[in-house]
Amino acid sequence: MNRVYNFSAGPSMLPLPVLEKAAAELITYGNSGMSVMEMSHRSPDYEAIIADAEKMLRELMGIPDNYKVLFLQGGASLQFAAVPMNLIGRTGKADYVVSGQFSGKAFKEAQKMGYDVVCAATTKEDNFDHIPALTRDMFRPDASYVHICYNNTIYGTKYADIPDTGDIPLVADMSSCILSEPVDVSRFGVIYAGAQKNMAPAGLTVVIVREDLLEYADPKMPTMMEWKTMAENGSMYNTPPCYTIYVAKLVYEWLLSIGGLEAMKKHNVAKATVLYDYLDSQSYYLAPVKKDSRSMMNVTFVTGDAELDKKFAKEAAANGLKNLKGHRSVGGMRASIYNAMPAEGVAALVAFMKKFAAENPKA
Ligand SMILES: *Cc1c(COP(=O)(O)O)cnc(C)c1O
Numbered sequence: 001m002n003r004v005y006n007f008s009a010g011p012s013m014l015p016l017p018v019l020e021k022a023a024a025e026l027i028t029y030g031n032s033g034m035s036v037m038e039m040s041h042r043s044p045d046y047e048a049i050i051a052d053a054e055k056m057l058r059e060l061m062g063i064p065d066n067y068k069v070l071f072l073q074g075g076a077s078l079q080f081a082a083v084p085m086n087l088i089g090r091t092g093k094a095d096y097v098v099s100g101q102f103s104g105k106a107f108k109e110a111q112k113m114g115y116d117v118v119c120a121a122t123t124k125e126d127n128f129d130h131i132p133a134l135t136r137d138m139f140r141p142d143a144s145y146v147h148i149c150y151n152n153t154i155y156g157t158k159y160a161d162i163p164d165t166g167d168i169p170l171v172a173d174m175s176s177c178i179l180s181e182p183v184d185v186s187r188f189g190v191i192y193a194g195a196q197k198n199m200a201p202a203g204l205t206v207v208i209v210r211e212d213l214l215e216y217a218d219p220k221m222p223t224m225m226e227w228k229t230m231a232e233n234g235s236m237y238n239t240p241p242c243y244t245i246y247v248a249k250l251v252y253e254w255l256l257s258i259g260g261l262e263a264m265k266k267h268n269v270a271k272a273t274v275l276y277d278y279l280d281s282q283s284y285y286l287a288p289v290k291k292d293s294r295s296m297m298n299v300t301f302v303t304g305d306a307e308l309d310k311k312f313a314k315e316a317a318a319n320g321l322k323n324l325k326g327h328r329s330v331g332g333m334r335a336s337i338y339n340a341m342p343a344e345g346v347a348a349l350v351a352f353m354k355k356f357a358a359e360n361p362k363a
Pocket residue numbers: 010074075076077078102149151152153173174175176194195197
C-alpha cells in the first residue's frame with residue numbers, strides 16, 4: 001500500500017482505520033447481506049447507523065439537549081443561503097464578519113436575497129492576515145444573528161476566542177475546524193460545517209442549531225433548506241447522503257476511540273507547533289498570518305518568489321507530499337493538517353522544507 005501525505009484543504013485525508021473499516025464492510029454490512037450504499041434509508045440497519053452517528057457527534061462535542069443535529073446536503077455553500085433564510089425572521093436584519101473568502105461569500109449570499117445585512121468588521125484591507133478584534137458594540141443590538149467563519153481555510157487564520165455577541169445568536173461556519181478541538185457549543189446559536197475537511201467524504205453538511213432558532217424561517221424558502229423541516233424529519237425529509245453519513249459515523253467512532261476532542265486537540269497542537277516553530281526559526285519561508293490568528297488546521301507560507309513556490313509544490317509532490325499549493329486566489333503554499341494527518345506527515349514536510357531551502361538559495 002503506497003499512501004502519500006495528502007495536505008489537501010478538502011476533500012482531505014481520512015484516518016486510515018476508518019478507510020480500513022469502510023473497506024472491510026463495503027460489500028456486506030453486518031448481517032444485512034448488502035452494502036450500506038445499497039440500503040434503504042428507512043431500514044432498521046440504516047436507522048441505527050444515523051442514530052449512532054448523531055449520538056457519537058453529540059458525545060464528542062458535548063452538544064446540549066436543546067440543540068438539533070442535522071445531516072444535510074449542498075455543502076457549506078448552501079448554508080450561506082440557508083442561514084439568512086432560516087433566521088432572518090427573528091428581527092429582519094443580520095450582521096456579518098468578513099474574515100476571508102468564505103465569510104465574504106456568506107455575506108454576499110445574504111445580501112443577494114435583499115435582506116438587511118451589514119458587514120460589521122473585516123480585515124480585507126490587510127489581505128485577511130488576521131481575525132478582526134470584535135466587541136459587542138460593533139453589532140446591531142437587534143440583529144437576528146452574527147455570522148462568522150471560525151477557521152479561514154484559504155488564509156490560514158482562526159479565532160483565538162469565541163466572540164462575545166451578548167444575546168445575539170452567533171452563527172459559525174466551522175467547515176475546516178470542526179472536531180479539531182473541544183468547543184463550547186452553548187456559546188453558539190448555529191454551527192455548520194461541510195464534512196469533507198475533518199469529518200467525512202464530500203456530500204454531507206452538518207448543522208447544529210439551537211431549538212428556539214427553528215421558528216424564524218422566511219415562509220417563502222425552499223422546504224429542503226428549512227432546518228425545522230429537516231429537524232422534524234430526523235434529517236430524512238428526503239433521502240439523506242447515506243453512505244457519507246456512515247463514513248462520518250466511523251470517523252466519530254475513531255475520534256472517541258483515541259480519547260475524544262481533548263486528545264485530538266493535543267495531537268493537533270503538537271503537529272501545528274512543529275510546523276510553526278520551524279517557520280519562526282528561519283527566514284527562507286515567510287508565514288503571512290499574524291501569530292494571534294494562526295490556524296491549527298491550515299498553515300500558509302510563501303518563499304516570496306512565485307517561481308520558487310511553484311517549484312516547491314511540484315518537488316514536494318514528487319516526494320509524496322501532495323497538494324501543498326496554496327489556494328488559487330492567494331498563491332504560495334498551504335499545508336492543511338487536519339485530524340487525519342499523522343505527525344509523521346508534518347515531520348516529513350519540515351524535513352523537505354529544510355532540504356528545499358538548502359538546495360534553492362534565493363538570489
Ligand atoms: C470548504 C469550505 C466551504 C465550502 O464548502 P462546500 O462544502 O464546498 O460548500 C465553506 N466554508 C469553509 C470555512 C470552508 O473551508
